[in-house]
Amino acid sequence: MRIAGFVVAALLAFAVFSSAETYVVANFPYGGGWGSKLLISNSSSNTATVEIDYFTANGNRASFPVDSGPTNITTTFLPQNATASVTSDPTQRFGTNPVVFDWAIVTTNNGTNGQPVNVFALYDFAPDSTAATQIGSSVGAAAMAPGQSFRFPIVVNGTTRFTASMAIANPSATSTAHITLKLLDNSGAVKATSTLSALNLIPNGLLPRTQIAVNLPGIPEFASILTGNALFTGSVGVCSDVPIGFVALGVEQSTPSNKINVLYSVSVTTDFVCS
Numbered sequence: 001m002r003i004a005g006f007v008v009a010a011l012l013a014f015a016v017f018s019s020a021e022t023y024v025v026a027n028f029p030y031g032g033g034w035g036s037k038l039l040i041s042n043s044s045s046n047t048a049t050v051e052i053d054y055f056t057a058n059g060n061r062a063s064f065p066v067d068s069g070p071t072n073i074t075t076t077f078l079p080q081n082a083t084a085s086v087t088s089d090p091t092q093r094f095g096t097n098p099v100v101f102d103w104a105i106v107t108t109n110n111g112t113n114g115q116p117v118n119v120f121a122l123y124d125f126a127p128d129s130t131a132a133t134q135i136g137s138s139v140g141a142a143a144m145a146p147g148q149s150f151r152f153p154i155v156v157n158g159t160t161r162f163t164a165s166m167a168i169a170n171p172s173a174t175s176t177a178h179i180t181l182k183l184l185d186n187s188g189a190v191k192a193t194s195t196l197s198a199l200n201l202i203p204n205g206l207l208p209r210t211q212i213a214v215n216l217p218g219i220p221e222f223a224s225i226l227t228g229n230a231l232f233t234g235s236v237g238v239c240s241d242v243p244i245g246f247v248a249l250g251v252e253q254s255t256p257s258n259k260i261n262v263l264y265s266v267s268v269t270t271d272f273v274c275s
Contacts, residue, residue, distance in 0.1 A: 123139055
């Protein structure tokens with residue numbers, strides 16, 4: 001997801017009705033100055049078996065460059081109160097390496113049943129003119145429950161040039177997700193509706209095992225409201241016919257030419273009524 005010259009990555013969560021708990025890291029980028037870290041903690045008295053499967057944006061298996069070497073599956077075992085860390089290869093951050101938008105499915109169990117864990121993703125950016133330890137901006141997000149409706153507040157434009165964005169993942173292996181977005185003003189009135197088909201992102205729905213990242217002002221149905229200098233305060237409602245993972249993120253900058261941007265995560269709730 002690109003916002004004001006930055007790539008924003010996000011952690012999404014999704015639970016399936018099976019013998020395992022499943023979480024989705026919808027964007028797990030590396031390269032182009034970016035690095036990613038995944039932290040998984042187990043607070044249960046049971047040992048958790050954790051498997052991380054890596055995918056490309058279009059749903060194919062990916063060879064992800066973790067710091068121990070490229071892999072398409074990472075497996076680890078977490079006793080009570082243990083934490084595992086998975087980090088993208090720091091040597092991929094600079095040079096001519098482009099930004100790659102892989103993603104991952106994290107599956108956990110205790111040998112018999114699903115084992116809930118705490119999943120947290122941290123994404124940091126360091127310009128290629130600086131050392132890897134001199135991070136220019138970073139953002140993190142904790143896993144959330146799956147759902148078919150979400151809502152998050154937005155503030156767009158204004159003196160600090162806010163923007164708003166989101167990322168969506170469909171970890172289902174078989175079902176296509178049909179998604180509708182509703183832009184609401186500060187009174188709750190619907191100002192615009194989009195299915196993202198105008199962007200040709202998901203004209204027939206979000207296919208199984210795929211993901212998208214969208215800058216809200218770039219959605220044609222929202223553009224006339226969210227572009228320009230006028231401050232817009234409101235919210236976005238998200239509706240899907242199958243459970244999806246979701247996160248909302250954004251960035252602000254003091255001037256259009258200011259390269260010191262601040263990334264931020266947004267509180268997402270599941271109280272939006274889809275109709």
